[in-house]
Amino acid sequence: MVDVPYDARADAPPAEVPEVELYHPRSWWTQYVFSQDAKVIAIQYSLTASAIGLVALVLSWLMRLQLGFPGTFSFIDASQYLQFITMHGMIMVIYLLTALFLGGFGNYLIPLMVGARDMVFPYVNMLSYWIYLLAVLVLASTFFVPGGPTGAGWTLYPPQAVLSGTPGQDWGIVLMLVSLILFIIGFTMGGLNYVVTVLQARTRGMTLMRMPLTVWGIFTATVMALLAFPALFVASVMMLFDRLLGTSFFMPALVEMGQQMKYGGGSPILFQHLFWFFGHPEVYIVALPAFGIVSDLISTHARKNIFGYRMMVWAIVGIGALSFVVWAHHMYVSGMHPKFGFFFATTTLIIAIPTAIKVYNWVLTLWRGDIHLTVPMLFALGFIITFVNGGLTGLFLGNVVVDVPLSDTMFVVAHFHMVMGVAPIMVVLGAIYHWYPKVTGRMLDDWMGKFHFWVTFLGAYLIFFPMHYIGLLGVPRRYHDIGDTSFIPASTHTLNAFITVMALIVGFAQMVFLFNLVWSLFKGRPSGGNPWRATTLEWQTPETPPGHGNWGKELPVVYRWAYDYSVPGAAEDFIPQNQPRATPALQGAAP
C-alpha cells in the first residue's frame, strides 16, 4: 500500500496552472448568444440537438404509423418513408447523440470536472457551436427544397444515393453531404478544445487517475471522433465530387432509364470502407461518454466507490483503440474475402471483453451499495440492462454465418436501437436528471421523472423485443410496406401495429419530460449546490449555477480520487475531491 504521509501543504496555495485570461462578455449578446463561456455553449448545443432530435422523433412516429397501419396514411408514400428513415437515422446518430454527448455534456462537464475556468480556446469553441448550428439548419432545409431530403438510408451508400431512383437526388443528397462536412469542421473545433482542456487545464492535484470516469469517457470518445470523422469527411467530399463534378470515385458504370451514365469504374465498396471506418468508432463515440457518465451516476447514487476504477479506465482506452479495427463487420454481405470476415469477427468479439468488464464493474459497484432509487439511478440501471440486451444480440450479428441471414432484417434494426439508441438515451436522460440541478439550481420534479422513466423503459422494451422477433421471421428493414409476403405470417401485422402504439406512447412520455424541464425551471425545488452529496468538483463550485470562470477567486486543489463514498470513519458518506486529508488527530477523534 502506498501510504502517503500527511501533507503539510494541505492548505498550500492552489493554481499551479497559470491563470487563463478570461474573456469577459460585454453585452447581453456576447453573454447569452455569441458567448464564449463553455457552459452557455453547452446549453446551446443541448437545446439545438434536442430540437433537431424532436424532429427525428416525429419522423419515427410517421415511419411507425406507416409500418403499423400500412395504407391508412395516404400522405406517407414510399419515397417519403425512405426520406424519413434516412433523416431519422442521421439526425439521431450524429446531430443528436454525438452533439449532445460531446458538445453538450463535454462542454459543460469537462471544465467543471477537471477544475478549469473554461475551455482553453473559448473563441474556437464558440465557432464550433455556430458551425454546428449551420450544419443543422442546412440539414433541416432539405425538408423544404425541391425533391425533399435524401432517401438513401443513413449510410448513404452509393451508387443509389446519387441515382435518380432515390428520393432527394437533386438537392437532398448534396445538402446532406454539405451539412455533414460542416458538422465535422465544427466538431473538430470543439473536439480540439475538449482534448486540450483535459490535457492542459486540469487543476493542481487532478492527475489522470483522479479524473471522474465521465471525463475519461468524453475525452477518449473525443480523441476517437477526431480521428474517425475525417473518414466521413473524405467519403462526403468524394461523393460530392461524384454527384456534382461527375467523377467516378464510387460510381460504377451504370445504365439509368435506358441511358448509359457518364460514370464508370468506381467502387461502391470503397465508400463502404470509408463510411464504416468512421461508422463503427461512431458507435463507441456515443457509447464511451455514456459508459463514463453511467459509472458516475451509479457510484454517486449507490453511495459506493466505483468497483475497479483502473480496470474501468483501461477498458475505456482499450475499447477506443479496438473500435478502429472492427469496421468491416458492417460489410459481411459485401462479398469480402472469408478470411477478412474471420478477422473482423474475431476483433468484434474481442471488444466484448473490455465491455463485459465494465458491466461487471457496474454490477459489483451496486453490490451491497446503499442504492438510492432516484431518477438518475433508475435510468442508469435501465441503461445497464438495455446495454447488456443489445450487446447480446451483437454477439449474434458479429458472427459472419449468423449475420448473413439476419443482415438487412428488422433484427438488425432492433439490435442497434437497443445498443446505441435506447441505451445511450437512457444515459442522456439520467444525466439530465442528475446535472439539471447544477445547471439551473432547481431539481426536476421527481414524480414526473419516475413516470417518464417507467414509460420510456418499459415502452422501449415493448417496442424492440417484438422487433427482434419479426426480424427473425425475415421481415426486411427499409421496406415501406411488406404487403402479403408468403413467409411472413399475418400475426406480424398485429405485432407491427402494437409496436407502433408503443412508439407513440413512449414518444408522448418524452413530452412529459420536456414539460418537466420547463416547469421545474420556474417551480422546481431549489437544489442547493450539491443535492446528490457527490464528490466530484462540479458540485463544489462556490455558486450554483456556476458563475463565469467557475471557481471564484482560486482554483480548487484536488486531494483525492472522485469516488470517496462511504469511507469508514469519515463524518459524512462522501468526501469531496477538493477536501484535504484530515489530520491524524481529527481522524482519531472520529467515532
Added chain:
Amino acid sequence: MSAIILFMAVITVIVGWWLSQQRLTAKPWLEEGSIDDFPGTGAVTLPAAKIGLGVFLAVAGSLFALFISAYSMRMNMADWRTMPVPSLLWFNTGVLVLSSIALQWAHVAAHRNNMDGVIVGLCAGGASAVTFLIGQLLAWQQLRAAGYFVASNPANSFFYMMTAAHGLHLMGGLVALGRATARVWRGAEMAQVRLSVELCTIYWHFLLLVWLVLLGLLTGWTDDFVDICRRLLT
C-alpha cells in the same frame, strides 16, 4: 485501408507512450491527500496552443492518410490511367521547401531575439507559400489545357482533390501566418512571438511532408512501396 491503419498505429504508439508516463497503474484510492508527489502526472505544461496544434496535426494527418488509402484502393480498378505530372510541380515543390526554410529561419531568429530576422523569415515564408499556391493553380490550368479534366479519369479526380485539400490547409496556415506577422509588426513581446512563429513553422513542415508524400504518390514513386505493403498485408 493500409495507409490509415499505419497512421493509426503510429498514433496508438504515441498515445500509448504518453499514457505509459501517466501512472495508469496507480491506485488512486490509496493516494489520498497527495498533491504534486508524482511529477509529470499533472496537467501538461506546454502552451495550450502548441498541444492544440499537435492534436490538429493528428486530425489533418488522418484526413490525408484516408485520402491516400482511398487512392491506393481506387488505383487498382481497371479504368485507372496514370496522369502525367506537370513539370511545374517540381518548381512548386522547390518553392514550398523554400517556404519551410524561411519559416525555420524565422524560428531560429526568434530564439536569438532577432526581430528583423523574424520579419524577413515570416514575409519570405508567406510570399513563397502564396507563390506555391499560384503555381498549383497554374498546374491545374496546364492540365485542363492538355485535356486532363477532373472527371475524365479517377487519377485526375484524385489529383485535383488532393492538391485542393492540401492547398486549403496551406491557406488556413497563411491566415495564422498573417496573424503572427501582424503580431510581430505591432511589437508583441518576444515570448508570444516565439510561440506563434514556432507553431507556424511546425505546421509548415507538416504540410511540406504531406506534400512530398502526395507528390510521391501522384508521380508513382511510391508505387513500389505501396505494392510491398499490399503484399505484406494480403
